[in-house]
Amino acid sequence: MNDGLVRPLNDLVDKHGANIPDxxxxxxxxxxxxxxxxxxxxxxFSRTDILAQAGIDSVPGTYDEVIAAAKAIREAGMMEYPIVMDMKAGWNVGESFNLAFLAHGGEFFKAGSAEPTVNSEAGVAALETMKALVEYAHPDHLTQASNETQALWEAGEAALGIMWGSRGAAILDDEGSSEEVISNTVLSAAPSVEAGGVPGATLWWDGLTISTNVSDAEAEASFAALAGALTADMVAANNDDAVWLLDGFKPGAAAAGVAATAKGGAAPYPMLPQIGLLHNALGAELSDFLQGNESAEKALADVEAAYTTAAKEAGLTPKVVMPVDLFGQPANYPVLSAIAKENEMIVVADAAQSFGGALHGKRVGVLADYTTTSFFPAKPLGCYGDGGAILTDDMDKAEILKSIRIHGQGSDKYDNVRLGVNSRLDSFQAAVLIEKLSIFQSELEARDRIARRYCANLGGHVVVPNLIVGGFSSWAQYTVKVKERDRVVLALKERGIPTGVYYPQPLHTQKPYKVAPLSNGGLAVSEKLSREVLSLPMSSYLDEETQDWIVASVKVALGAW
Incomplete structure (x- = not known):
């Protein structure tokens, strides 16, 4: 969402960044x-002298302990509002929610998606925690950010604070506050929900970037100056001014809180494209709850609604559902289409393996908004080379697809009205397909008959395919599940029977996709199937004698050990 604001630094690092660790x-x-x-x-941040006067002999470690300490301080008549927090309406409110939400084990989004999940048990618990804290916070807390909370602390008007670690050095120096405040301020880990739990915090790094709207000369001069200053000598001269990530840093009192929070397992702030939109929605929609004007559930519903609207405007919500039909039978298009319609998405079917199949009497090709298929020779309807098609009943979109197919052609071949490709089926392959179409139905029926014979004869020995209710498969492959598949493959090979594995390596384990998000449990089903699936010979022209030999060989292979 901030694309283009900062420039890549590769060339500047090569030229001036020899001292910067990778x-x-x-x-x-x-x-x-x-x-x-x-x-x-x-x-x-804690004032140990005030805690001691209130009868509390240790720094709080949990939210409940912080709230109990604040209550004790108030009841002792020492401070009416002993807590300070960065709660200014907007970004700071959103961040305060994030802290408590993560401490309660919340997940911001459904795994692998941009669908928000803050309206949850963890979200409600986070808001209740915030509400309990602000009960003891200054009445103007919704106007207070880092500068205001630091000022209150240095003025001795707070005893407990949830503040940025970067404020620690300024609070502990000998400027802006009294010796009483400085000497009794202790920095510790962010509070957790339970003792020893995950601290309610997000980890951040501070650093340098160079904007794109400065000249190359200015960019180089700025980078050279800044990079050249990142030395051990600079750290030694300013050791207590920050929590440095540079050689020579010796953690002191000002770094204790950040170090303890990181050691406690606090999560980094999520580096996701959509997190800024959710953060903004939290900042805009939670004030009413904190002021007692609505329930936690209503506030979180408002957050998710505001986020969804912003995400749609930013193009971050899904636009297309793309089911992939496998082994010849169609996916459950009625269910998928209903979900797509509800979420304003279109359905694009990958029917490379299912062309010729049907569901509830409707052929593949009319089950989705768009259907793509392949005429590769191994497919149910194959030509003698490469080929494919896109099917739709939207004639306006069909005209656009035809244009894209021929370089983006408009009214004539020299009028290109959009970016396109050269993706025309050549005449020879078209001629082959026309002839094969005339026998396609009889081939489908033969495949179905052969598949049923396989099922009848192999059921109970291997796990045979199950058809979707109301479905007709084109049986691109006949695929079973077997234990110790590799031994079965070898035994069949020794008897001259070819087999196939579709597919031996799940996509998420392959190099280009390892960076893609996964659900919390991974993709255990895909991984298990990749070790068990086995495709037996399938053809419209497989005769019964040969099929019987294959079935007998499978049974022998299964019983060979």
Whole structure:
């Protein structure tokens, strides 16, 4: 969402960054976009003298302990509002929610998607935690950000604070506050929900970037000056001013809170394209709840609604559902289409293996908004080379597809009205397909008959395919599941029977897709199937004698050990 605001630093790092360790180079898609040099996090600040006077002999570690300590301080008549928090309406409110939400084990989005999940048990618990804290916060807390909370602390008007670690050095120096405040301020880990639990915080790095709207000369001069200053000598001279990520740093009192929070397992702020939109929605929609004007559930519903609207405007919500029909039978298009319609999406079917199949009496090709298929020789309807088609009943979109197929052609071949490709089926392949179409139905019926014979004779020995209710398969493959598949494959090979495995390696385990998000449990079913599936010979022209030999050989292979 901030694409184009900062420039890649690769060339500047090559020229001026010899002293910068690789782990500080923030790299996105191969480009160094920033240099990190400081760590930051929110954590707990405590006045140990005030805690002691209220009868509390240790620094709080959980939210309940923080709230109990604040209550004790109030009841002792020492401070009416002992807690300070960065709760200014907008970004700070959103971040305060994030802290408590993560501490309660919340997940911002459904795994692998941009669908928000803050309206949840963890979300409600986070809001209740925030509400309990602000009961003891200054009445103007919704106007207070870091500068205001630091000022209140240095003025001695707070005893407990959830503030940024970067404020620690300024609070503990000998400027802006009294010796009483400075000497009794202790920085510790952010509070957790349970003792020893995950701290309610997000980990951040601070660093340098160079904007795109400065000249190359200015960019180089700025980078050279900044990078040249990232030395051990600079750290030694300013050791207590920050939590440095540079050689020579010796953690002191000002770094204790960030270090303890990181050690406690706090999560980094989510580096997701959509997190900014959700953060903004949280900041805009939670104030009414904090002021007692609506329930937690209503506030979180408002957050998700505001986020969804913003995500749609930003193009972050799904636009297309793309089911892939496997082994010849169609996916459950009625269910998928209903979900797509409800979410304003279109359905594009990958019917490379299912062309000729049907569901509830409707042929593949009319079950989705668009259907793509393949005429590769191994497919149910194959030509003698490469070929394919897209089917739709939307004539306006069909005209656009035809245009894209021929270089983006408009009214004539020299009028290109859009970007296109050269994707025309050649005449020879078209001629082959025309002839094969005339016998296609009889081939489908033969495949179905052969598949049924396989099922009848192999059921109970292997796991045979199950057809979707109301479905007709084109049986691109006849695929079973077997234990110790590799031994079965070898035994069949020794008897001259070819087999196939579709597919031996799931996509998510392959190099280009390893960066893609997975559900919390991974893709265990895909991984298991990749070890068990086995495709037996399938053809419209497989005679019964040969099929009987294959079936007998499978049974022998299964019983050969």
């Amino acid at each position: 782990n500080l180079k923030i790299t996105i898609d191969g480009n160094i976009m920033a240099i990190a040099f400081m760590a930051n996090s929110q954590h707990l």
